[in-house]
Amino acid sequence: MKIHAVSLIIASSLLAACSTANHVQRIAGADTVVPLHQEGEQAGRYHNLYPGKKTYPISCESDCYPSNANLICETPGENCLYQGAQLAPQLNTGYTVRWLGHAGFMINTPNGQQVVFDPVKEQFDSPVDLAFRLASGFYRKPGDWLSESELNNLDAVIYSHIHYDHFNKADIESIGNKPRYLTPLGMADNFPTGGFNISEMAWYAKTKIDDLTIHALPAHHFSSRVLVPFIYEDNDKDLWNGWLLEQNGSTLFFAGDTGYSQHFKDIQQKYGDIDICLMPIASYYHEENGNWYRYVHTTPEDALTAAQELNCKVMIPWGYGNSSWKMGDHSSHSALLRLLHMYDEMKSQIPLYILNEGQSVAL
Template sequence: MLLSACHTPNQIEVIAGEDTITPLHQDGERKGRFHNLYPGKKTYPTTCEADCYPTSPKLQCEQDSENCQYIAEQETPKLNTGYTVRWLGHAGFMIRTPNGQKMLFDPVKEQFDSPVDLAFRLASGFYRQPGDWLTQSELENLDAVMYSHIHYDHFNKADIEELGNKPRYLTPLGMADNFPTGGFNISEMAWYAKTNISDLAIHALPAHHFSSRVMVPFIYEDNDKDLWNGWLLEQNGKTLFFAGDTGYSKHFKDIQQKYGDIDICLMPIASYYSEESPNWYRYVHTTPEDALNAANDLNCKVMIPWGFGNSTWKMGDRTSHSALLRLLHMVDEMNSQTPLYILNEGESISL
């Protein structure tokens, strides 16, 4: 039965058309490749310049901001949205919607697909500590899996085989050909496209990022042939936004203008710095202060940060929890009015 499923063609639909955006280069050497809505040199409303990583009694760590747990007491925002959010680690979330649908964002169980996984370990010496994962019962009762883009820390083919072909898969444009064969039901969606699962509306939204798939460590191919998305869930008038990997740009204000204030915002705060390419990393990844400004643009009623943590890849980060330390610092420095709720891997919050 399993062998037969492996040879079953995938079912692929493309959801685009009127009132959606397909951001393709129309000419030049990048013709047919995707691009961001607001390319070009960036200026940022806020930048931490010094003493950005003070220690915090809210974190209990094994050593200097490594292998930490957030231990401070937190007040649960009284939003009454009906959403339950569980952080699997890095960018992975399991969401239970107000009416009971079970959804995943960017689930990645291990580090990389084989054989790249082994090659990367040999080349870099780094191995990611896995985060939380789903029980067998949860695996068998998923309604949908949503991917933001094809980078390995957000999309792993081996995990798709474990998740199975029962749930519906929602992806950015161009991404379906990265899936294994096995009768998977895949919907590729343009920016601002909408689809439904029962009475749950799912909107594919812009992000400010890029796409590539590494075949050998540090050698990238297929640059920008697949799109990158954020996602918005909407049910009973309540909204949950997953930003995907993204830099700060005007697209956040665009989203708020189109959909109104957002109830729950799952925002990335890490992978924004590299000594070799400091400007590039921030261009495509929000710093903690960028994430706070984006949450303000969206008028988020609560922001849950991700990208840091004990199961992160630490790409462009000093330590596992340096980004969280910077976030806690900048909340005070900026006098941010957006309520925060901090999860450790495996923890859930009903909002």
């Protein structure tokens, strides 16, 4: 009986801990942008700053994926390792960047804070996870992940939007409620309960963690959450953000999922030249919906153009790789092959640094 009573007490305590309400703060107001439709069928839904038909400064039209001697692959464009000789720019920003894979980054800031962008360990939340395994037959390889020490010492977890390849509830539960979570507007109601400290931020809002300033910035994308494979709900109910870290006068920009638009020039005009730019280069290709895919994702040449407009002192690409979702791409590394090709074709002057999953660079 005593054992049974103790078990009940433990179970009750666990249930109480799991049901602890989250603390949600909304950061918006003067000098911020809340891009909501005000009328019509889309009233109350978010929109991009620069909608409508797009023109792109440059587009690769043919022979966009030539092989590259620095990219060693098991088969063409698949299961690859980049091994080109690289010299990291001597920026002396104090930031260290580790790529976890796909959109995930672990950042050590100049003054010692630990920040992670879009960490996703598992592919989908349950039960969608099982449904996609059965329906699509595709399951991504896991990327790099955070050590126990890193998980215990995170200062902030920052999400760009609610799509599964950027946000997973199970991972949030394993990270725990010690760090502060920063999200776009509307995203907090996608979190599990458990006493999480969540700040929803409008575009151009800012907040601080000690002396680290974090700016929420525009992106050109969309949001939705899949219920079962290929059936979506809540289109554009939640906002989508890029992010800027600023400390000791040095800046690091994480673009989030985004298509090319005027917002890159806006960011540079507001914040000046950017030291480190983490730029997406994948998921733009689709045989049937290519125009729409590119509308909300940057091609490698779009990313290079955006990096030029931001006047990045170094560009680190993401979205490709052995732990990518390969959504809308020829292969796991086709986007990187196209980037390397277009970098030469465009005679880009922006320093480029290529990471494999799990690798770090001090900048």
